Amino acid sequence: MTTPTRTEIKRYRPQDVERRWREHWAASGLYRTPDHVPGRENWYALTMFPYTSGDLHIGHWFAMAPSDALARWRRMRGHNVLFPMGFDAFGLPAENAAIKGSLHPYDWTMANIERMRRQLQSMGAMFDWSREVNTSAPEYYRWTQWWFLQLYRMGLAYRAAANANWCSSCQTVLANEQVVDGRCERCDTVVVQRRMEQWFLRTTRYADELLQHDELDWPEHVKLMQRNWIGRSEGAEVSFALEQPASDGTTEIRVFTTRPDTLFGVTFIVLAPEHALVDALTTPSQRAAVDAYVEAAARTTEIERQSTERAKTGVFTGVYCVNRLNGARVPIWIADYVFSTYGTGAVMAVPAHDQRDFEFAQQYGLEAPVVIAPPDYDGAPLAAAYVELGTLVASGRFDGLPNEEAKRAIAAHLAEQGWGGPSVVYRLRDWLISRQRYWGAPIPIVYCEACGIVPVPEAELPVRLPYDVEFLPTGQSPLALSEAFVQVECPQCGAAARRETDTMDTFMCSSWYFMRYPDAQNGATAVARPAADAWLPVDQYTGGAEHATMHLLYARFFYKAARDAGLVPGDEPFTRYFAQGQILGPDGRRMSKSRGNVVAPDGQVERWGADVFRAYLMFLGPWEQGGPYDVDGIVGVSRWLHRLWSVAVEAPAFGTHGSGDVDAAAARELRAVAHRTLARVTDDLVRYRMNTYIAALMELTNALHRAREAGPVDRGAWDEALRLATLMLAPACPHLAEELWERRGGAYSVHEQVWPEPDAALLERATVELPVQVNGRLRDRVEVPAGVAEVDVRALVEARPRIAEQLAGRRVVRVIYVPDRLVNFVLGDAAS
RNA sequence: GCCGAAGUGGCGGAAUUGGCAGACGCGACGGUCUCAAACACCGUUGGGGGCAACCCCGUGCCGGUUCGAGUCCGGCCUUCGGCACCA
Numbered sequence: 001m002t003t004p005t006r007t008e009i010k011r012y013r014p015q016d017v018e019r020r021w022r023e024h025w026a027a028s029g030l031y032r033t034p035d036h037v038p039g040r041e042n043w044y045a046l047t048m049f050p051y052t053s054g055d056l057h058i059g060h061w062f063a064m065a066p067s068d069a070l071a072r073w074r075r076m077r078g079h080n081v082l083f084p085m086g087f088d089a090f091g092l093p094a095e096n097a098a099i100k101g102s103l104h105p106y107d108w109t110m111a112n113i114e115r116m117r118r119q120l121q122s123m124g125a126m127f128d129w130s131r132e133v134n135t136s137a138p139e140y141y142r143w144t145q146w147w148f149l150q151l152y153r154m155g156l157a158y159r160a161a162a163n164a165n166w167c168s169s170c171q172t173v174l175a176n177e178q179v180v181d182g183r184c185e186r187c188d189t190v191v192v193q194r195r196m197e198q199w200f201l202r203t204t205r206y207a208d209e210l211l212q213h214d215e216l217d218w219p220e221h222v223k224l225m226q227r228n229w230i231g232r233s234e235g236a237e238v239s240f241a242l243e244q245p246a247s248d249g250t251t252e253i254r255v256f257t258t259r260p261d262t263l264f265g266v267t268f269i270v271l272a273p274e275h276a277l278v279d280a281l282t283t284p285s286q287r288a289a290v291d292a293y294v295e296a297a298a299r300t301t302e303i304e305r306q307s308t309e310r311a312k313t314g315v316f317t318g319v320y321c322v323n324r325l326n327g328a329r330v331p332i333w334i335a336d337y338v339f340s341t342y343g344t345g346a347v348m349a350v351p352a353h354d355q356r357d358f359e360f361a362q363q364y365g366l367e368a369p370v371v372i373a374p375p376d377y378d379g380a381p382l383a384a385a386y387v388e389l390g391t392l393v394a395s396g397r398f399d400g401l402p403n404e405e406a407k408r409a410i411a412a413h414l415a416e417q418g419w420g421g422p423s424v425v426y427r428l429r430d431w432l433i434s435r436q437r438y439w440g441a442p443i444p445i446v447y448c449e450a451c452g453i454v455p456v457p458e459a460e461l462p463v464r465l466p467y468d469v470e471f472l473p474t475g476q477s478p479l480a481l482s483e484a485f486v487q488v489e490c491p492q493c494g495a496a497a498r499r500e501t502d503t504m505d506t507f508m509c510s511s512w513y514f515m516r517y518p519d520a521q522n523g524a525t526a527v528a529r530p531a532a533d534a535w536l537p538v539d540q541y542t543g544g545a546e547h548a549t550m551h552l553l554y555a556r557f558f559y560k561a562a563r564d565a566g567l568v569p570g571d572e573p574f575t576r577y578f579a580q581g582q583i584l585g586p587d588g589r590r591m592s593k594s595r596g597n598v599v600a601p602d603g604q605v606e607r608w609g610a611d612v613f614r615a616y617l618m619f620l621g622p623w624e625q626g627g628p629y630d631v632d633g634i635v636g637v638s639r640w641l642h643r644l645w646s647v648a649v650e651a652p653a654f655g656t657h658g659s660g661d662v663d664a665a666a667a668r669e670l671r672a673v674a675h676r677t678l679a680r681v682t683d684d685l686v687r688y689r690m691n692t693y694i695a696a697l698m699e700l701t702n703a704l705h706r707a708r709e710a711g712p713v714d715r716g717a718w719d720e721a722l723r724l725a726t727l728m729l730a731p732a733c734p735h736l737a738e739e740l741w742e743r744r745g746g747a748y749s750v751h752e753q754v755w756p757e758p759d760a761a762l763l764e765r766a767t768v769e770l771p772v773q774v775n776g777r778l779r780d781r782v783e784v785p786a787g788v789a790e791v792d793v794r795a796l797v798e799a800r801p802r803i804a805e806q807l808a809g810r811r812v813v814r815v816i817y818v819p820d821r822l823v824n825f826v827l828g829d830a831a832s
Numbered sequence: 833g834c835c836g837a838a839g840u841g842g843c844g845g846a847a848u849u850g851g852c853a854g855a856c857g858c859g860a861c862g863g864u865c866u867c868a869a870a871c872a873c874c875g876u877u878g879g880g881g882g883c884a885a886c887c888c889c890g891u892g893c894c895g896g897u898u899c900g901a902g903u904c905c906g907g908c909c910u911u912c913g914g915c916a917c918c919a
Contacts, residue, residue, distance in 0.1 A: 221836060221913080228835075228915050235919080257919060270919090308833080308917050337917045347919045356917050427918060548914085608871080619857070621845055630844065636857045638871060683848095692846070695856035702856090771852040776900045778852060816899050822851045826899045 012645035014609020018735040022124060030749055033082045033128045035518070035534045043079035044535045045071035046514055046574075048543030048551075049133075052089045052112040056119035058591065058629060059544075061601045062583040065614040066623055066690045067542045068125035069731040073685050074540075075126070076730065076755035082535055083126050084517040086133035087113050090141070091506040092170055092186060095439040099471045105439040106467060109136055119602060124610050124734050126751070131520040135509035140516065141441035142462035143526035144509050147558070148444060149455050150565055156202045157433075159445075159453060163274065163341075164432055165302075166194040171475050172436040173198060175505060176429045177229075177550045182303030190301050199443055199502070200430040203557045207232065207426045209571075210556055217576040219624070225548040231427025236260040236411040238348060238420040240269060240321040240330060246280035253277065253321055253332065256343030256425050260414070261406035262350040264395035265371035266323050267361065269332045270314065270347050272340035273297035281332065283318030290315050290334060297336045305336055312337055312360040324419050325410075326396060335360060343425045351385065358385040371395050372403050431554065433505040438469055438478040440503030448490035448497040457491050463499070477501040510551055511558040514538055514573060529567065537570045545579035552577070578688055581626020583617075588628045599629050611733035612638045618690035618732060640698050641736060644729070647704045648722055648740045655712030666707070667714030668762070673703045674721035675762040681728050682758070694732060700725055719744075727753055772797050773824040774806045790817045797823060 025031060036042070047067035050060050071083040094105035103111070113134060120127065133140055151157040164173040167184040173196060178185045203210075211230055213223040235258035245251045253269055271278055273294045282290045293315040297305075304310065314335030321330050330348075337356055338347050351361035351368035361368050368382060372390035392401045401409060415421030434443065442463040444456035456463055466485050469478040479485050480501040490497035512526070519531035537559070543551075552574075559573035584590060585597030592598065604613045616637040621627050655662030677700040684693040704721060707713050722744065730737035730750045741750035765786050770793070772780040780802045784793060794815060797803050807825065816824040 224836060225914055231915085231918070233918075255919080259919080306917070310917085312917080335917095337919095339918065342918045349919090354919070356919075359917090425918085427915090545913085619844090625838090625845095627844070630858070633844065633858045635871060640857085642871080691844090692856080695846075698856055769852085773851085773900075776851095776898095781852075814899060816851085818851060822900090824851080824899055 012642050012736075014611060014641075014735070015606075017739045018122075018124060018610050021735045021738045022121065025749075028748075030751065031083075031126045031128050032130060033080065035531060037080040040078060040080040042534055043071075043074045043081045043540070044518075044538045045074060045081055045083045045540045046517075046538045046542070047083075047085075048541075048547070049086045049088050049510070049513060050116060051091060051093075052087050052109050052116060053093055054112045054115070056116050056601055058599050058601050058604075059583050061123065061613065062617050062626070063543060063580050064120075064125060065123060066580070066618050066688075067540075068123065068127075068734075069614070069618065069690065070540065070542075070685065070688070072126055072731040072734065072751060073755065075751065076727070076753060078754065081126070082131075082517065083128065084131045084133075084520075085120060085125070085127040085129070086131075086513060086517070087116065087135065088506065088510050088513070089113065089134050089136035090440045090503075090509055092172075092437060092439070095437055095471065098439075104467070106136070109439075122602070122605050122610055123614070126734070131517045133513055133516050133520055135441075135506070135513060136439070138462045138464055139523070141465075141509065143516065144441045144504065144512070145444040145456070145461050145463060146458060146526055147512055148441075148504065148508070149458060149461075151201060151561055152445075152455055154561060154565065156205065156561055157199060158202065159197060159199050161195060161197050162200075162432075163193040164196050164198055165191045166196075167191055170437075173432060173434060175432045175507070175550075177431075177553075179302070182301060182306065190303060192301060193298070196434075198432050198434040199445075199500075199504075200432055201557070203431045203553070204426060204428055206557055206560050207428050209560060210428075210553065216572060216574070218574075219545070219577070219579050222545050222548045222552070222577070222579055225545070226553055229428065229549040229553065232424060233258055233426070234422070234424050236407075236414060236420055237344065237423040238263065238414060239324070240348070241324060242281075243320045243322060243329070246277055246319075248277075248280040250277055250280060253346055254344045254420070255346045255348045256423060257348055259350065259353060259407070260410040261392065261398075261401075261403040262353045262371055263323070263325055263348070263410055264392075264398070265350040265352050265369050266328070266330055266348045267351060267367045267369065268349045269321060269330055270338045270349050270357075270360070271317075271332065271334045272338040272345045273334050273336055274340035275334070275338075275345045278317070278334055281317050281319045286316060286318035290317060293334060293336075300336065312356070312363055314360060314364070316364075324417070325413075331366075333360075333364075341429060342427065352382055353385055353387060355385040355387065358382070369394060431505075431557070433508055434502040435505055436475060436477045436502055438465070438471065438503065440506060441465075441509060442479065442503055443500040445500040446488055446490055446497045447500065448493060448495060450495055451490055451492040451497075454490055454492050454497070460491070465503075477503060479503070507550060507554050511554045512562070514541075514555070515559075515562065515568060527567065532568045536568050537572055538574045539576060541574040541577045542580060543577075544582065546582075548579075578624070580623050583620075583626050584628045586628055586631055591629075599631060604634070608634055608638050609641075609735075611736045612641055615641070615694055615732050619694040621691055623688055623690050637694075640701060641733065643705055644697075644701045644725070645736070645740070647701060647708060648726070649743060652708035652713040652718065653711065654715040654718070662712055662714045664714075666710075667717040670703070670707050670714070670717040670721050671759075672762045672765075674700060674724040675758040678724055678728060678756060679758040679763060682755070685731070690732075697725065697728055697732070700728075724756060726750060727756055768820045770797075770820070771822045772800070772803055773822060774803065775827055776824060779803060779806055787819055790815070793817060793823055 047064045071081050075081040089109050094109050097103060097108050098105045148157060165179045166173055167189050169187045169189040170184060174184060179191050183190055207230055211227060211232060235256060238255050238257060240253045242251050312335060314333045317332045317334060319332045321332055323330050349357035351357045352370045353372055371392060371394050373393045374386045374390060390403055392398050392403060392406050398406050398409060411422045442465060444461060444463045446454045446456060448454050466482050469482050471478055486498050486501060488497055488499050515527045518535035519527040522528055555573050562568045563571060587597050589595060616634040619637055677696050680696045681693050726737050726740045738750050767783050768786050769781050770784050771778055772782055780800055782797055782800060784796060811828040812825055813828040814826040
């Protein structure tokens with residue numbers, strides 16, 4: 001195929017322009033980002049890397065193209081901008097594809113990466129491909145394993161037996177964050193609980209710090225989601241003395257409550273069926289009932305268990321404890337409305353002041369004494385729990401205290417007596433990272449009969465994934481079936497030992513990838529401190545808010561651990577974060593193959609060109625909002641760029657200075673339009689308003705077009721306006737801007753030019769069109785000098801026939817004059 | 833149930849601090865070029881009334897504040913998102 005030389009191109013042919021410049025950019029290394037450039041500050045712009053599922057989705061374009069525009073704009077503003085790209089390449093889909101037949105996960109993934117890299121390159125983004133990462137490459141996962149070992153050493157990784165969320169379809173356990181409404185986030189299968197030995201990361205250690213968002217320039221709703229997810233509750237821990245020690249010697253039950261003020265209203269204690277003491281407490285006469293209940297609870301799915309509609313059930317253990325505050329004898333029950341994983345797994349029940357306890361008490365005929373008096377309380381039994389504010393009654397020495405005050409007073413009293421005290425608990429659970437699957441980074445641990453849990457020495461990393469394994473969904477990792485993988489010498493004593501066969505959750509890989517880009521090629525460490533100091537933390541992160549309580553939380557946890565290990569600067573990984581919306585199918589529903597509403601980016605690029613497609617995605621609407629992809633609308637953007645091409649390439653008739661055929665005012669106005677656009681656009685980019693950025697450029701193009709059609713144009717003004725238009729276009733449509741820049745004699749590359757400053761003098765308007773209102777209704781418009789005084793405006797306006805007619809015979813009560821904005825005559829009744 | 837965000841033409845959307853509602857674009861309608869067409873070009877386009885100049889109505893609903901409300905306040909309705917037997 002022959003490429004036409006550029007003088008032959010009369011018409012805008014995006015495909016030719018784009019191919020030519022992509023090749024040129026690559027050849028000239030325009031997007032290579034050194035760690036330091038004298039005189040330029042570093043700026044780390046990052047958009048979430050894609051999962052290697054096979055094809056670049058339109059959603060990827062929607063996320064990445066505007067991010068690229070912003071990165072380019074930062075570059076023009078004088079920063080040395082790092083804008084890297086890579087692949088999130090481990091994970092279940094690769095393995096599921098292998099199980100279905102055909103390809104090995106490695107081959108499947110590598111083929112996808114090849115395809116997606118090509119698709120990404122068609123975007124014309126300023127990615128520095130020399131820093132590409134692939135999380136499934138040994139050169140990368142070696143360091144994921146290394147991170148695991150650092151966390152282990154810091155006491156942030158531990159192994160424990162626990163009830164884990166098991167997806168029978170994916171044949172693996174899932175983290176809490178990956179269970180949505182009791183179902184597997186990935187395949188919608190109902191999750192069941194399985195008790196297993198698993199590896200956890202101690203995210204809860206940083207719970208309080210993770211709640212600290214004050215320094216972060218993030219969307220409020222994302223911060224809120226994280227706050228809700230972490231779920232900090234303040235209250236008190238209270239110890240209840242067992243009447244008789246349990247069979248294991250335990251003498252107390254500890255509960256967590258947010259309502260220590262209701263402690264005098266406790267009429268029973270409830271343990272979760274899974275509570276460690278249940279077995280040791282239960283009396284022989286209640287044993288059969290309790291065992292049956294515990295067993296039934298174990299069979300209940302989380303969905304059933306968490307349903308609030310279900311009637312409350314429970315069983316008495318046969319045992320009592322004592323409320324130390326008032327000596328009351330309190331029966332201990334078990335019930336599945338109490339969760340073993342929250343607080344102490346036991347609650348003190350106050351039926352009068354907690355709706356759940358109230359329902360339970362009604363069910364089993366338990367007392368509900370009122371200890372916080374509702375207003376005008378007559379002593380009659382309550383119809384529902386009273387949970388509002390009130391004053392304490394029947395609470396001994398605390399009677400008469402407002403209940404909020406009583407919370408503190410009783411908690412303090414408990415602490416004094418050694419019966420408990422103030423306490424804080426979190427909804428957040430530690431992060432379960434074990435996966436019983438093949439396509440992930442092996443957990444670098446060896447189990448030795450003699451030495452126990454032994455970390456693999458760093459020098460022996462990576463623990464490589466063997467290629468030849470059986471992909472049978474057996475419920476244990478395929479690695480367990482590979483004797484060659486499992487059998488190993490203990491690194492400590494040399495005896496025969498076994499490797500851990502589970503792999504890590506892929507969110508491990510993505511929790512630190514942004515730390516790798518600064519030092520992507522380093523074979524000696526994950527990220528060297530100088531590289532980390534050069535780039536971290538990320539200045540601008542963009543990506544979907546669906547990651548609010550997963551990736552974005554995990555990455556923050558990781559970064560804090562990295563900080564504590566002295567590896568990275570600062571406390572937070574992402575200084576600024578912007579959450580773009582989700583792009584939907586033309587029918588307004590989520591794009592999916594099964595719905596048949598998928599719009600392939602490749603097709604759009606082929607038909608319209610990458611620049612048109614990029615600009616259209618930005619133009620669609622507010623970036624944070626997303627919305628349906630309207631296949632027909634893109635033609636408007638295409639028309640715009642063709643028109644801009646025409647305006648830039650086909651010069652107008654130029655007038656000569658002083659000959660009178662060029663109007664000085666028109667020349668000034670053309671320049672002013674360009675500078676006003678520049679001011680608007682700069683503000684739009686600061687505020688991520690990509691849609692109005694594009695709209696402003698369209699308006700400028702229309703103004704240029706009108707000026708050209710209107711007759712002779714001042715050459716200086718024309719050139720200046722067009723120069724600004726090209727520079728402003730560069731972030732959004734990098735190929736076309738480069739082409740127009742070159743055609744108009746600009747030095748390579750437009751992307752290395754400085755973003756211009758608007759000329760303040762041109763932003764001032766000599767005259768303004770002032771709306772004239774009478775009683776708040778628009779009646780006229782009048783052209784006045786900017787900033788003109790009120791008296792002059794009045795004189796001018798009152799002389800206008802339309803206004804004079806309105807004012808005739810009526811009294812002007814007031815005149816509101818907002819300079820350059822509006823004038824409003826407020827009339828009273830008819831004047832005499 | 834609790835928390836959060838959003839409701840503007842046929843459609844996507846725009847509108848500093850309260851100050852010309854509907855920028856920009858799609859679609860539609862009319863026209864030009866063309867044998868024909870559009871990924872071309874020009875024009876019209878919130879609704880209603882009027883020959884016209886113009887007038888009235890209009891930003892989810894009801895009320896309020898104000899000279900003036902898409903924007904502020906109170907009360908609802910709808911949609912979307914998060915959390916939810918979390919003590």
